[in-house]
Each structure stands twice: as structure tokens, then as C-alpha cells.
Amino acid sequence: MRRFYFVFLPAFLFVLWLVLNQSLSVGQIALGIALALWFTWAASRLRPLHARPHRLWKAVPLFLHVTADIIRSNIAVGKLILNPRPNDFSPGFIMIPLTMRDPHGLAMLACIVTYTPGTVWVNLTDDHHLKLHVLDLQNEADWIRLVQERYERPLMEIFE
Incomplete structure (x- = not known):
């Protein structure tokens, strides 16, 4: 490389x-x-620290998942903004425990989360908990599972 x-x-x-x-x-x-x-x-x-990605074929389904999630999120956020109802959405913060330690993987995760409308990476704590702001926080467990399984796991397979 x-x-x-x-x-x-x-x-x-x-x-x-x-x-x-x-x-x-x-x-x-x-x-x-x-x-x-x-x-x-x-x-x-x-750049003193160089990335050493492995299993790059795992990036293709990750890219497709992220693209689909961005499209779905754009539609959902657009509906919330164009048709605002006070009880339609409930913004909030959640803490998501992360097992990934590679800085390149964490940077990719930050990009993925930030590119998706309605979510913002707020902080990564010292004990590796991601503080995430979500525009429409219906079910906290669903968001934790989404980030850990759909994004973090493939990024760990690529970078760790």
C-alpha cells in the first residue's frame, strides 16, 4: 500500500x-x-500511524449498507422536517459501548455516523463508549444494535 x-x-x-x-x-x-x-x-x-486494512472485500457490503442507510435516513429526516408534528420524533443522546480500538476504524465509524442524517457523533469516552445524538430516538436498543452489528463489526473485520 x-x-x-x-x-x-x-x-x-x-x-x-x-x-x-x-x-x-x-x-x-x-x-x-x-x-x-x-x-x-x-x-x-x-501520518506517523499507517492503516493496515485486511479483508477489503468486507468493505463492499459495508458501503452498500451505509448508502442504503443514508438514503433511508434522508427520507425519514425529510419527512420529519417537512411535516413537523410535536409528537412525531423524540431527539436524545445514547451511549453505545464500542469494542473497536483501531483509530482508523473509529475514524471511519465517525464518518459513517456523521454522514447519516439525523445522527451526530458527540464524544468517545475514555472507556470507549460512543455518545451519539439521534434526532428520532424511539428505541435505544435498536440504535445500539445497529451501530455495533451493522457498522462496528465490519469495520473491526477490516481494520483489526
């Missing part, structure tokens, strides 16, 4: 430089190569 990073990123940055400058002059090509290599080296120093 590291080799891919050091080949793809400089090539992408070099092409981007040429496209933005709209020039194929020798000076722009030389400057583009130098900047692409330097930015790649500098960016690698900013």
Missing part, C-alpha cells in the same frame, strides 16, 4: 499541477515534478 501511495500521489499531483497551469513548458514540468515529490514526502511525515 505504501508503494501505491508513493506512485499514485506524486503522479496525481503532477498531472493536477499541469492542468491547473495549462502549460506543458519545460519549466512547469520540472516544477510540477519537484512539487509533487516534495508534497508527497511532506504528507507522509504528517
Whole structure:
């Protein structure tokens, strides 16, 4: 994966430089190569902890689940906002115990939860409990099961 990073990123940055400058002059090509290599080296120093994903095929069903959940949540939140009734929804906070410890997996979980309308990642406590705000908190056990089984378990299989 590291080799891919050091080949793809400089090539992408070099092409981007040429496209933005709209020039194929020798000076722009030389400057583009130098900047692409330097930015790649500098960016690698900013990430001391590298991800080591395993079983990447598990990411496909996770992606499909997240996409379906985002679509369903958009529809549900849209209905709540466009047709507001005081007793239709009950916002609230829940604490979800997490077993995942990998920082990359936790970051992915934070993105998934935040991308889904109606939910916001609030905090991760020292004892690894996720504090989640939910726009429509009907059943706390359903939310805990959803996050643990549908998101956390596949992310643990990928990152741990």
C-alpha cells in the first residue's frame, strides 16, 4: 500500500499541477515534478500511524449498507422536517459501548455516523463508549444494535 501511495500521489499531483497551469513548458514540468515529490514526502511525515486494512472485500457490503442507510435516513429526516408534528420524533443522546480500538476504524465509524442524517457523533469516552445524538430516538436498543452489528463489526473485520 505504501508503494501505491508513493506512485499514485506524486503522479496525481503532477498531472493536477499541469492542468491547473495549462502549460506543458519545460519549466512547469520540472516544477510540477519537484512539487509533487516534495508534497508527497511532506504528507507522509504528517501520518506517523499507517492503516493496515485486511479483508477489503468486507468493505463492499459495508458501503452498500451505509448508502442504503443514508438514503433511508434522508427520507425519514425529510419527512420529519417537512411535516413537523410535536409528537412525531423524540431527539436524545445514547451511549453505545464500542469494542473497536483501531483509530482508523473509529475514524471511519465517525464518518459513517456523521454522514447519516439525523445522527451526530458527540464524544468517545475514555472507556470507549460512543455518545451519539439521534434526532428520532424511539428505541435505544435498536440504535445500539445497529451501530455495533451493522457498522462496528465490519469495520473491526477490516481494520483489526
